[in-house]
Amino acid sequence: MTLVIVSATVVAADQAEAATPQSVAVESTIGTDRVVTLTVTCNASSSCAGSLTLKLSTGGTKTLSYSIAKRASKTLNWTLTQKDYTNFTTKRTAILTASGKTTKPSKTTLSKTATLKVASAKLALSTKTYAVGTGRSVPLAVQCSSSSGCAAKVDLRLAGNTVTKATVKAAKGKATVKLTLPAASYNKLTTAGAKYTVVISESKPDAISHSTSVTLRKTKPVSTPTPTPTATPKPTATPTATPTATPRALSKAYTQRNWTPTAYDTCSAELHASYRVLGPDGKYYPTWHPATATDPTTGLTCTFGHEHGADPANSDIAEWVAERYAPADLMRGEPTGLPFGYVSEVLDSYIQDGEHDHSTMSMRHEDNGGHKVFVANNVKMLDADNDWLKLADGTQLECDYLIKQHQGSHSPDATSNNAHETLFASRCNDGTEIITTMFSRFGNPNEIFSTCATNTAIATVGSTLPEGDGGRRIIPTLDCVEENPTDWSLYELWEGASKVETTDGQVLASFDPWYGVRNPSRMYDAMASTSTTNAVSRPLALAWLATGAATDYFWAGLSAFDPFDYQDPRSPFDGAQRDFYLGDLKLTSPGATDVVYSDPYGGGANSTETTGSIKQLIKPGSVLGTVSLARQKFDSKADYGKNNGVHAPN
Incomplete structure (x- = not known):
């Protein structure tokens, strides 16, 4: 890295005062973290203080204040917005102008410029x-x-x-x-x-x-030469043709519900489509990808504008789960992983099954950005009394979890619809194994709860999905957040209650994770809703009120004199600050094979695979089974939308 050292020119505020001995060093490159770095040095015998206003010739401005001990230095960082960084990388170079005022040890003005360029790989x-x-x-x-x-x-x-x-x-x-x-x-x-x-x-x-x-x-295996056989040579067999892979089909999630860029995004739809895996049915599905990637056409970092949560590769059971969701005829080199939208595809087949009448059920397709991944490794399990659970030999019971939950927090969808696609997998050191996927129901359709009244149901409209088996969706409401514009009133929490059960009602597996969103981009708006539609308002809009009522840290720094759209990456409400809670996990052995086939909602489980059924792995361990577990919280500070172009809808 090359540093450009600039000795600041000082103009005395009063001729009787001595010039302030301060200098500024500017890092000459900007990387993909979008950070402009300056180092201010105080050479005085007393402390220094002041502020610098930074302007980039390609766009962007920032004022930074500093206070430095005598004969010491301090680093100042300015993170460019995604738009300003994109403009900078397009031009490749820019002029940074730094002008400011010092207040200690004397009042003076500073003014210098530096040339910045795009960082190169080292x-x-x-x-x-x-x-x-x-x-x-x-x-x-x-x-x-x-x-x-x-x-x-x-x-x-x-x-x-x-x-x-x-x-x-x-x-x-x-x-x-x-x-x-x-x-x-x-x-x-x-x-x-x-x-x-x-x-x-x-x-x-x-x-x-x-x-x-x-x-x-x-590496080619090293073979030991063997003597030439003396037996009568056999007739040469006719060589058989080398098998070729059959072209794979594309799922509706891949062709109809895949992501396309907005005006705020710089990655292409084609690059997004390259992140795909094969599902159990041999079709291609969208899958997890990072929020940013390198555009192969430019070599520059681009943004997708949405994120899918934790990287499943960080899960200790990622490979195990991927193998379970791979098609039986997987060819070498074909991609495997978490298929987004697989349950929707199966539900379509289930409804259209010619042998059975499922025509009263509704189809269900969800957007790409709402698929979120959650990872928890080596979780030490606690019972309902918060006592450690141990194996027979005294070893601590530990479990790994890999979960994919669809949880959109920007549209009116969840204000009415209770069923959302879940992939829930766990493996424990007592032998417990579960890999399930289904439409989990969070409470009942056409019913939500407000953060201000978590025990009073609010009736909504529009859903034809089946009733739930418990749980609920606590969604911020406009009246609640307007009255109490804080992080707790905006906290969105989905409480699950999922199970796999047989036709006669025997529950083979039940689990009830919760999923929280600390900064959703929607609030249910009862006043704007009608008898046929549910309306939502935007938390960002509270910042533009003349009263300035919204002063919590989410709204801090937003000015009514500089409004922007709720989809702008500058908005703090992007639905990317999420946490989750693990609760009960109860399993009953389904039989000798530990495998059953259920409908897309986890019902009707039996040992026979039929049209529209989903394979579920359920294997109780030596400790987990019917024991009740304590609820544990994870990712309380996770933010998957920090400085990576993520914005609503996400």
């Missing part, structure tokens, strides 16, 4: 072909070109899915990043090789993300 692959042996090790050879060293996260991906990852800290020169392929990935590898993508997300010297294609091939 860590690169020096070898792009690797032979992988039985140890499954991939020693990536990299080269660091920064004199101050490099630090980065390295992801090895196949078809957009993370296969394995590692971190690297390297001094200038050559280094090695040690990756290990999962067993399943290694088993699919051939001696002919396959193309993978290495994504390097640098944090030092600058935040910059880039990708490179590499070839991995399995």
Whole structure:
């Protein structure tokens, strides 16, 4: 990294005062974190204080205040908006003007300029072909070109899915990043090789993300020569044709409900469509992807404007779950993972089943952005009395969870509809295993509860979905938030109550996670609703009121004199601050195979697969089964929309 050191020109506010010995150093590059960095140094024998107003020639302005101890330095950071950063990267360079006033040790003015440029990658692959042996090790050879060293996260991906990852800290020169392929990935590898993508997300010297294609091939086994056989040679067999993969079908979630960019987004629909996996039915579905990616046409970071929560690759059971959702005829190299919208596809088949009459059921399709992933590893389990649960040998009972829940928090949909797609998976060290997917129902349709009156149901309209089995949807209401514009009145909480049960009502599995949204972009608006429609208002709009009633930290810094649209990435209400609560998990053995087939709502479970049925894995362990569990909260400070272009609708 090159630093441009600028000695600030000082103009005395009073000729009798001595000039203030302060200087400013400007970092000459801006990375994908969009941060402009300055260092102010106080060379005086007493402390320094003041403020700097920064302006970028390509757009953007910011005022930063500082207070520095004598003969010390302080770093000031300015994070550009996504729009200003995009304008900057388009031009590649910009002039930064810093002007300000000092208040200590004397009052003076400062004025200087510096040229900034887009940060360039400092860590690169020096070898792009690797032979992988039985140890499954991939020693990536990299080269660091920064004199101050490099630090980065390295992801090895196949078809957009993370296969394995590692971190690297390297001094200038050559280094090695040690990756290990999962067993399943290694088993699919051939001696002919396959193309993978290495994504390097640098944090030092600058935040910059880039990708490179590499070839991995399995090492050819070394064979010992054998004597030439003396037996009579057999007739040469006629060679059979090499099987070819059948073209895969596309799901409705992929073709009809996939994401398209808004005016605030810089990634293309085609790039988004490249993140896909095969579902159990052999169709392609959208899946998890990061909120930003490298646009292959420009090499620059682009934004999707929405996020899908935690990276499922961080789950200890990700590979196990992916294998369960892969089609039976999976070919080598085909992508697997979490299929978004699979239950909707099955429900369509279930309704249209010619052998049984399900015509009274309603189809249900949900938007792409609402699919959210939750990960919890090594959860120490507590019973309802908050006592630790242990195995027979005294070992602490621990479980891993990987959950995908559709939870949109921007539209009127959830004000009426109670059924939302769930994928719930858990594996524990007592032998418990569960992988289910269904439409979970959060309370009843056409009924919500307000954050100001959590026990009083509010009647809504528009849904034809089935009744629930418990739970509820607590959604902020305009009257509540207007009266109490705080984070608690805006907190949206969905309380689940899901189960897999047989036709005769035997419950094979039940679980009741809760999902919270701390900054939804909607409030139910009873006054604007009609007898046939539900209306929503925007929390952001409260900031534009002349009364300035909304002063909680969510609204802090928003000015009625500078309004913008609720979909703007500047809005603090993007639905990306989410937490979740794990509660009960009760299982009963369904039989010898631990597998049943249910309808899309988890009902009618039996051992026979039929049109429109979903495969559910249910295996009780030695401890978990009917014991009640304590409710535990996770991700209380998670924010998946921080400085990455995420905005409503999300």
